[in-house]
Amino acid sequence: xxxxxxxxxxxxxxxxxxxxxxxxxxxxxxYFYWYRQILGQKVEFLVSFYNNEISEKSEIFxxxxxxxxPDGSNFTLKIRSTKLExxxxxxxxxxxxxxxxxxxQFFGPGTRLTVL
Amino acid sequence: xxxxxxPISMDSYEGQEVNITCSHNxxxxxxxxxxxxxxxxxxxxxxxxxxxxxxxxxxxxxxIPADRKSSTLSLPRVSLSDTAVYxxxxxxxxxxxxxxxxxxxxxxxxx
Numbered sequence: 258x259x260x261x262x263x264x265x266x267x268x269x270x271x272x273x274x275x276x277x278x279x280x281x282x283x284x285x286x287x288y289f290y291w292y293r294q295i296l297g298q299k300v301e302f303l304v305s306f307y308n309n310e311i312s313e314k315s316e317i318f319x320x321x322x323x324x325x326x327p328d329g330s331n332f333t334l335k336i337r338s339t340k341l342e343x344x345x346x347x348x349x350x351x352x353x354x355x356x357x358x359x360x361x362q363f364f365g366p367g368t369r370l371t372v373l
Numbered sequence: 374x375x376x377x378x379x380p381i382s383m384d385s386y387e388g389q390e391v392n393i394t395c396s397h398n399x400x401x402x403x404x405x406x407x408x409x410x411x412x413x414x415x416x417x418x419x420x421x422x423x424x425x426x427x428x429x430x431x432x433x434x435x436x437i438p439a440d441r442k443s444s445t446l447s448l449p450r451v452s453l454s455d456t457a458v459y460x461x462x463x464x465x466x467x468x469x470x471x472x473x474x475x476x477x478x479x480x481x482x483x484x
Contacts, residue, residue, distance in 0.1 A: 261416075290472065300417060300460070300474040313471040348416045361407075362472065364416025 259283045261365035263349050269371045270339055278334045278368045280349030289332045290350040290362060291324065293317070300348070306332065339372045346370075377461045382479040391448045393478050395461030398442045406437060406444045409460045411477070417460060421446065448480075456482045 262281045270276050282289050291303040305312040306324055323335045332351075336343055346367045354360025378396040385391045397406070405424050409417035421428055423435040423444070434447040448455060458477040 292472075292474075299476050300411070302472050302474070305471060315471070346414070350416070361419040361422065362417075364418065367414070367416055369414075 259363075261349055261351055261363050263347075263365040263368050265368060266366065267369045267371070269373065272341060272372055273338050276336050276339055276370065278336075278347050278349075278370070280332045280334070280365055281330050282332055282349065282351030283353075283363055284330070286351035286353045286363070288312075288352045288354065288362075289324075289326070290352075291334045292348045292350065292364075293345040294348065294367075295345045303334070336370075339370075341372050344370055344372045377463055377475045379459075379461050379475060379478045381476065382481065384481045384483065385451055386483050387452055388450050391451050391455070391480060391482075393446045393448075393459055393461075393480070394443055395446070395463075396443045397461070397463045400441050400463050404441075404463050406435065406441075407462045408433070408435065408446045409462065409474075411458045411460065417474070420459075451480075451482045453482050453484060456480060 261283055264279045268276055287307060289306040292300050293303055294300045301317060302315050303318045304314040304324055309326060321337050325333050332349060346369050348367045349365045350362040352360050352362045405422055407422040408420040410420050411417040421430055421433045421435045423437050425437050425441060428435045436445040446459060458479050460474050460477040462472060
């Protein structure tokens with residue numbers, strides 16, 4: 258069964274450093290997402306991406322964040338200057354639906370980011 | 374996107390049927406209702422989606438009344454492994470754009 262993969266599984270960084278979280282969505286999917294989940298809290302939407310551009314973003318997704326699909330398989334989330342409050346689990350998801358009638362998102366296993 | 378309200382937590386015993394109800398009073402005409410399950414330290418996993426009446430798959434059923442202002446996820450004969458957080462989402466964007474998760478319902482299944 259195809260699945261979304263994410264690397265690394267755990268990233269530890271110093272405050273102010275840049276981090277890049279990587280995701281490989283399911284190969285025939287067209288819609289890509291990043292979410293984060295602070296420990297013990299709900300899943301929070303960050304950004305959706307379609308046709309090589311951002312479709313929607315939340316208020317969390319400020320100028321410190323960027324996303325990119327550098328090739329045909331990877332989807333990355335960059336945090337330019339990490340803060341302590343960026344410590345969370347980051348999930349990537351993908352779907353093949355065009356959004357007009359709902360659809361299933363497939364989530365990766367997550368990257369746990371710890372900012373010291 | 375329609376706001377959803379679910380119970381914060383529920384307890385059940387193995388072998389019982391569990392029904393989790395979600396309220397979405399301001400659901401829009403084109404909105405679908407989707408449920409996800411999340412285990413600790415894992416990403417959410419799609420369970421079921423519906424628009425109206427009843428939908429059933431191999432793991433759950435989804436009951437949606439005619440006014441669509443609420444929906445009920447039904448898990449038949451739960452086991453210990455069904456202990457998880459269950460999220461109800463409403464919106465056409467569950468397929469393509471912005472997806473808003475609520476606080477979810479934490480289900481505890483006891484032996």
